[in-house]
Amino acid sequence: MSANSLGTNLGIEITKVEGRYVEGTMPVDDRTRQPYGLLHGGASAALAETLGSVGSHFLVAEQKKAAVGIEINANHLRGKKDGLVTGKATCVHQGGRMHVWNIDIVDEDDQLIATARLTVMIVARS
Amino acid sequence: MSANSLGTNLGIEITKVEGRYVEGTMPVDDRTRQPYGLLHGGASAALAETLGSVGSHFLVAEQKKAAVGIEINANHLRGKKDGLVTGKATCVHQGGRMHVWNIDIVDEDDQLIATARLTVMIVARS
């Protein structure tokens, strides 16, 4: 594992991993904004995918399996100029071959900034 | 407009903007990989959203309208460890209120790494 990754590059910090729930934060700054000064939708998608992937990784680690993200989708609901967003990822389906996560991204007042869903395929570890 | 943004942070370069077609590149390195050394699906989503947003921005610039990305989705098809990916964005629907882009992300051999779709709402410029 590398210490440098998209997650560190975007300032993402994982703050909670509890079974089927994962939480993490991401700053809204020059690292994550689009040129007009708002949080980039792609950064929201990256936060969502990071949280679900981390969650699935931990859920299957003891089974010697690997988690591979195969589909991400996100709706961008509200602009945000600065501060911090928090992503709240819940595993809504934990099957033997597939996990599905719902990820809500909220601001400091718990207003919904984006909502996303990640599909993860569970495969034998290579 | 800020010179620093998610796009510059991820090393994205826009290489072509021709009407309803936009192309750009992104490196696969510590800025865009997940901890296991593969291109992060969130980086693919960010590249896709960047290309479609840039394209819609130019398509409506003369109409004094603004383009707001509202939904992004992407399938991750193939892992990639290093080198460069190229995103090819095509506007498959250019309506008065909405644009929809299909974005294919390929490697140096033109193999499909990811495929994405972006929905953009066209609004009065504030």
Add this chain to the structure above:
Amino acid sequence: MSANSLGTNLGIEITKVEGRYVEGTMPVDDRTRQPYGLLHGGASAALAETLGSVGSHFLVAEQKKAAVGIEINANHLRGKKDGLVTGKATCVHQGGRMHVWNIDIVDEDDQLIATARLTVMIVARS
């Protein structure tokens, strides 16, 4: 309005409309199954889109605006051979130009069969 529609064709019944929450049922039978005898994923998507559309219609009816579904996505989580599914649609974002609905489809034991998201554009009524 026509009494005959996709909804009646699939046996969908709207059972509750309460502000930002809509509920409805759909039978799992020859009308909604794929050839192998399981609930067709397309029927789940149709139920999800029906519920969110009905909900947005009522939310904007007094404003003389119309609701146009623009994007639907759904994950199929569990097979189902017969009986009834219930769709539970919640409006997670009610903006002036856009509504976003999360729709969970469950079986008689409240197990998740599918989960979906619908994006609705709010436009002037023509």
Add this chain to the structure above:
Amino acid sequence: MSANSLGTNLGIEITKVEGRYVEGTMPVDDRTRQPYGLLHGGASAALAETLGSVGSHFLVAEQKKAAVGIEINANHLRGKKDGLVTGKATCVHQGGRMHVWNIDIVDEDDQLIATARLTVMIVARS
């Protein structure tokens, strides 16, 4: 296999299956419209899912594997009141564990009515 299914219920006819390409038609009538007389977005999603599922089924039939649709998404681009739509499904990724289909739905003048993507998981036949 049952002769009665969602596909027959919606009037879907498969008109071409050629390797990674599948085509089919669906009428726009009381079976597939929403109450306001336009093609229901859920019917478009059902057509898309049907075509990709049929295609994956044939692609893996000789391998004694089964194809399970796991995610469908669709953008609704243009209203349609009557006549016939044609769905054109292309397998953009045919992997050992996953297929991804792009499905364009067009009217009689080849105008794009909807565009969709289907993710199919390939599993051992039970």
